[in-house]
Amino acid sequence: MNISKIETIISEIPDPEIPVINIKELGILRNIECKDNHYTVTITPTYTACPAMSFIENEIRNKLLRVGITDVEVKTTYTPAWTTDWISERAKQKLKEYGIAPPMHSSCAMNFTTQKVTCPHCGSSDTKTISRFGSTACKSLLKCNICKEPFEQFKCH
Amino acid sequence: METKNELYKYCLRLGDDALILGHRLSELCSKAPFLEEDLALTNISLDMIGRAQAFLKYASELSDNFITEDDIAYRRPENEYYNHLITEQPNGDFAHTIVRQFFVSVFEYHFFEALTKSKDKSLAAIASKTVKEVKYHMEHATDWVVRLGDGTEESHRRMQIAIEDLWMYTGEFFEMDYVDDILLSAGIAVDKSLIKEKWMKEIIKPLEEATLILPAYTHMQTGSKKGIHTECLGHILSEMQYLQRAYPDAKW
Structure with missing residues (x-):
């Protein structure tokens, strides 16, 4: 499946605390890569202690699982630091x-x-x-x- | 990496500062003087525990043992914690909580600002997130220092006592030992002698505005870099580590 399709799927995930906006609009979703059917999704926390991060990671896995993608790695990065x-x-x-x-x-x-x-x-x-x-x-x-x-x-x- | 052992210890120090003060502040959850302050102090606590997780996770990656950030946070004995002594001091009255926040957050703001320029990319990345958060902590504490110091006779009196009590723990902020020196020459650590001047300048102004004065004594407490602590840390750890010690590897 191509990256832009994956992006559309993941982008549907709402922010758990402000459900009117999704993780792409919020700037949490940073990057998606695919190599030999291995998908790497990079996300960044708004705040270092953002309690929503593990929830978002699980949601990404669930969304991709539903379209048959199981080989998923979700990476968290601090750099560049998230900004509003x-x-x-x-x-x-x-x-x-x-x-x-x-x-x-x-x-x-x-x-x-x-x-x-x-x-x-x-x-x-x-x-x-x-x-x-x-x-x-x-x-x-x-x-x-x-x-x-x-x-x-x-x-x- | 030649400096791996020093970097590991540096991460523990930074992680422990955040973990212990974060834990202290969490004790105020539902007990702060009023609702907004309850939100503020627990938010600051949350920021710190997140920061602790980031530094201790990085430490676990540097360690040769297969350990996680949780192992580091909850399974070390007291003399292997390296947090500054001021972070383990009790919350006391609201004046003590605020003065502790004031001294610590002004230091942290300048420290992390400098750490963003570290040659170690992971440290610089955590620092660049932290500095934004600490800015809020610093403004929060500074506002209160002025408001309480220049407030009623009673609030002024309590603030002055808190300053007298906590001043002796501020010397540790600027201590440098072999870990700092080795990492500083590698371009990784912060030169704390440069932070001292900025810190002094920044705390004097609000204190003057608050009609508060710095203590006359010059004796400073020390020990945390060697794992020597005040009585307070043991009490924190007995509560913080209880679950992991009683039920190793317990999961929610």
């Missing part, structure tokens, strides 16, 4: 519709305190940070001063 810049524009839009403020450019992580985050509910930029750390390693907790709704932001990374 790899999240596609389409995925950012989906995040917003899901109620999570998408990340801006990764360099904005350098001045967390001054960045302006837009509320995904009402669109106001009059928001404040409640906590840098949220329900998962990749999100912060914020509140909108206008519509008063709390929301999460995908941290710039």
